[in-house]
Amino acid sequence: MAKVDEKCEPDLLPDPKITEFVAPSWGRVGVACQGYTDPPFAGCGPGAICVPEPEPGSGFRHCVKREGDHACPEEGYTDKLLFYAGYEDKRGCTACACGAPEGGVCTATMSVFKDGACTDPLFLGVPAGSNGAPCYDIIGAGQPLGSKSISNVTYYPGTCQATGGEVEGSVESVGPATFCCLPEEN
Known part of the structure; x- marks a missing residue:
């Protein structure tokens, strides 16, 4: 009697959707406020930008912002903070x-x-x-x-x-913006 193993077919469940993964979250959020230029706003001189002093402990800082990922100057606004506008979730699962x-x-x-x-x-x-x-010996020889x-x-x-069924891919940050800030006072 010869055994013949039959082919196994997986019981396929629907592919997980992105919504089934834990949503990415940001460790830090940036909020940019626009300063006022030229009089009559807050008494600034021509070409100057007037912004209020941040309240101590508020987490706000004086910064300049530029879209993209850039280096900050070596003097003045030297602390670089990089923020992103969003993300692309490219996670999925390998085939079962x-x-x-x-x-x-x-x-x-x-x-x-x-x-x-x-x-x-x-x-x-x-x-x-x-x-x-x-x-079994069933009868004598012959x-x-x-x-x-x-x-x-x-x-x-x-x-x-x-x-299969392993998670693959990654979450990629998109829309970088560079904030170059005045150093924090200790």
């Missing part, structure tokens, strides 16, 4: 699949007869299987067998190792 089946077994009941008509039994209902069929029969053939499928 099944490995080769393992552990399938065929079983049957075997009978051996002295005559060719299957009426004079030597053995009746001996269990046999693909997982190591038993050996004695012919008349017939044999196999009944109750049953296939018990094995199992297949599932693969």
Whole structure:
């Protein structure tokens, strides 16, 4: 009796959508306020920008902003803070699949007869299987067998190792903006 493992097919669930991943979050948020230029706003001179002094402990600082990722000057506004307008979530999951089946077994009941008509039994209902069929001495050496029969053939499928379903990809920040700020006072 030869065992033939059948192919395993995965029970596929719908691919996870981006909404099923934990949403990215920012560690720091930047808020930019526009200063006023030229009189009559707050008494600034021509070409000057007037901004109020940040309150101590408020987290606000005097900065200049430029779209993109840029270096800050070596004097004055030297502290670089990089903020992003958003992100692209490029996460997904690898395809699900099944490995080769393992552990399938065929079983049957075997009978051996002295005559060719299957009426004079030597053995009746001996269990046999693909997982190591038993050996029996049924008659003396050189004695012919008349017939044999196999009944109750049953296939018990094995199992297949599932693969895939791993998270791949990443979240990428988009829309950088450089804030060059005056150093914080300690």
